[in-house]
Amino acid sequence: MLKVLVTGGAGFIGYHLARTLAERGDAVDILDNHGRGVRDGALTDLLARPNVRMLEADLCRPGLAEEMDDDYDVIFHLAAIIGVAHVRSRPYEVLSANVAMLETALALARRQKALGRLVFASTSEIYAGTLQAFGIPVPTPETTPLTAGDLAEPRTTYMLSKLYGEALCRFSGVPFTIVRFHNVYGPRMGLAHVVPQLLEKAHRLPEGEPLVVASVDHSRSFCFVDDAVEYLLRMATLPACANETFNIGTQEPEVRIGDLAQVILDTVGRGNPIAAAPETPGSPSRRAPDMSKAIAATGYRSRIDLATGVRRTYDWYKDRVFDKAEICAV
Numbered sequence: 001m002l003k004v005l006v007t008g009g010a011g012f013i014g015y016h017l018a019r020t021l022a023e024r025g026d027a028v029d030i031l032d033n034h035g036r037g038v039r040d041g042a043l044t045d046l047l048a049r050p051n052v053r054m055l056e057a058d059l060c061r062p063g064l065a066e067e068m069d070d071d072y073d074v075i076f077h078l079a080a081i082i083g084v085a086h087v088r089s090r091p092y093e094v095l096s097a098n099v100a101m102l103e104t105a106l107a108l109a110r111r112q113k114a115l116g117r118l119v120f121a122s123t124s125e126i127y128a129g130t131l132q133a134f135g136i137p138v139p140t141p142e143t144t145p146l147t148a149g150d151l152a153e154p155r156t157t158y159m160l161s162k163l164y165g166e167a168l169c170r171f172s173g174v175p176f177t178i179v180r181f182h183n184v185y186g187p188r189m190g191l192a193h194v195v196p197q198l199l200e201k202a203h204r205l206p207e208g209e210p211l212v213v214a215s216v217d218h219s220r221s222f223c224f225v226d227d228a229v230e231y232l233l234r235m236a237t238l239p240a241c242a243n244e245t246f247n248i249g250t251q252e253p254e255v256r257i258g259d260l261a262q263v264i265l266d267t268v269g270r271g272n273p274i275a276a277a278p279e280t281p282g283s284p285s286r287r288a289p290d291m292s293k294a295i296a297a298t299g300y301r302s303r304i305d306l307a308t309g310v311r312r313t314y315d316w317y318k319d320r321v322f323d324k325a326e327i328c329a330v
Contacts, residue, residue: 182249186225
């Protein structure tokens, strides 16, 4: 049994990670200030487990690290300000708060008696500057050179906070693993993402009315959250993953957004047509991670196909959000 801290554990991936850790018998502390993660029924059920504890705290508060336990085996640092709406409206805070939170996590990691690993959640957005300036290979390997984007563009702040964060981890002296998430989806991810957005639109769509979809010819490879969590669990403890950087996602198939919309209509049981809306500004035409390094190191590859993952996601949202209006993480 491990003692594990999950920062941002009330959010999307953090909640699923914490639940899986608890189910396998680990002692789990969730640290969250509920800036984005919500107190819903799923979180309440998780916190009812005897091996799960909620620590309500702000990682930006000076001195927090010195007040916390010093016997964690693994720290998963997932807490951050994310999401396009937040990044555009709060760019300075994205930079300052994301860095401050990581500095607290690193200070805490240095205090641990026998820390095995700090796992830092980076992002696929870290490749965006290189894509805009020079282009990148797709699928994209971790060895792709990284370039800062336009510093006048608010969205660049999120990528910069993660780029700087990766460098902090490398020079911290703390045992680390850096993970770059690519299009992870699933239950309880809020509504500000393409899969739940389209599911809600399709669920409420009148008969015969078209499902309007932006960027229909763009493509993504989608990773169901259970597969992402399995990668995280393995990367946190395997020696081959120590002090390394990995993509987390599903390399193939790449799926056109228009085809994703059709999968969603089929899942919801609608025969409505699809109407193309203009492309989303700043959206790359293709995104898929090269997963060869992660697969070699972990012995794992994604197992949940898109149709199955979308079905599981829809069932969750239909039961808890679309028909009952329960608040979910955003």
